[in-house]
Amino acid sequence: MKHHAGLDVSVKETAVCIVDETGTVCREMKVPSHPEDLARVLKDPAWNFERIGLEAGPLSQWLFEGLAKAGLPLICIETRHTKAFLKAQVNKTDRNDARGIAQMMRVNLFRPVHVKTLTNQKRRALLTARKLLQEKAIAIENDIRGLLRNFGLKVGIVGTVKFEQRIHELVEGMPDLAEIVEPLLDARGKLRQHFATLHRKLLAIVRDDEVCRRLMTTPGVGPVVALAYTTTIDIPARFHNSKAVGPVLGLTPVLHQSGESRRVGRISLCGDDMMRTLLYEAAQVLLTRVTKWSWLKAWAMNVAKRRGRQRAIVALARRLAVIMHRMWSDGTRFRWTKESTPVAV
Structure with a gap:
């Protein structure tokens, strides 16, 4: 008899539900959210898995890679479609969500999601970190502008390179205000410095990538x-x-x-x-x-x-x-x- 499983993943534990081809629940449990622990449970010879469903999420790529290497027929499924399917349940619990995902696998009612290769996952992390540093630096610059505007000091249109020089010109002769602004400028400078480092790394990758x-x-x-x-x-x-x-x-x-x-x-x-x-x-x-x-x-x-x-x-x-x-x-x-x-x- 063939079996299907649904995994409802959270940070600490994953709810697992295993059903047979008739829809009968064979086993339910909670397992630590780690590929080795999940593989130890799912590789039990008592189960003959046809499909194992895993909802796309923050841990899905890591778990998918580990379980796929263990030889399990894992499928990463689309979040919005899963949410719409599980909304029919009266009570939303991890146990019920795992049951619902297992039934989706059994009746073949799901939308698979492509899991990226490890290389592109790392490149995506680079892009995300670069964008985060840029956004935080811009946020600090805007906060400095708003802070100085309360004292009638207008920064105006100024580029990234000359921003710090412009702030020093505005707070010159106001030592108490300069003491407040200086830590913000220091934090902004560190963010810009690390952003430039990641941007150079990005350019080096693109330079060597023919596509x-x-x-x-x-x-x-x-x-x-x-x-x-x-x-x-x-x-x-x-x-x-x-x-x-x-x-x-x-x-x-x-x-x-x-x-x-x-x-x-x-x-x-x-x-x-x-x-x-x-x-x-x-x-x-x-x-x-x-x-x-x-x-x-x-x-x-x-x-x-x-x-x-x-x-x-x-x-x-x-x-x-x-x-x-x-x-x-x-x-x-x-x-x-x-x-x-x-x-x-």
Whole structure:
């Protein structure tokens, strides 16, 4: 008899539910959230597992890798779809969630999620840490601006390099205020220093990555966007069609249809928020700052005339995602004109 299992993971313990092919609960337990402990329980010869479900979450990549190495048929499932399925339960508990996931595995009613390779997981961690340092540094700069504004001191428009010098000029002759601002400037300087270190590491990775260099031939796409795209897509072959990248990144409109009513809403905003934001910024750069003309910019300008600039940027971000996937799959560089011959790399 075949068995199915559902894992509801928390930081300390994981609720495990094992059911047979008829849906009867065979065993329920709580196990420490560690691959070795889970593998020890699930590798019991009494169970003949066909599928084991694990909801995507903070620990899912680590647990998936460890359990997959143990030879278990583990499947990482999509969070929103799982939440909708489990909402039918009256009481939400770890035990009931594990039961629900096990039943989803049994009836084959789930959406699998791609688990990234270890290399791209590390690169993603680099991108996340870099972004965090940048955001914290900007937050401190804005707080300093607001603090000084209370005393009538306006920082004005100043670049990152000359920001500290400008603050020192404003608080000159006010030693009590300078004592308050100085620790903030020191913290901001340390954050900027570590941000620069991680950014140099990012540039070194992109410099040695042939796919990233190829993607950077696309106008508006820089090293950060290229590296984020490769870490998000991970394996281009997992998409049967380049156009499927848009919905995965949440850049396609949501359709609401019921009877005679049919309404197209805003973009779904599902998927990777960082990648979606970077593609939006790349589309803005292409539309407003890239001076070299291309068929892609001409297309976006036409969309802007018909639908407005905001929708044109979103549409351009979606098309950039599709084009970059096609370039990655075909091994070609960006074509500036539609009539040009693709250049193989």
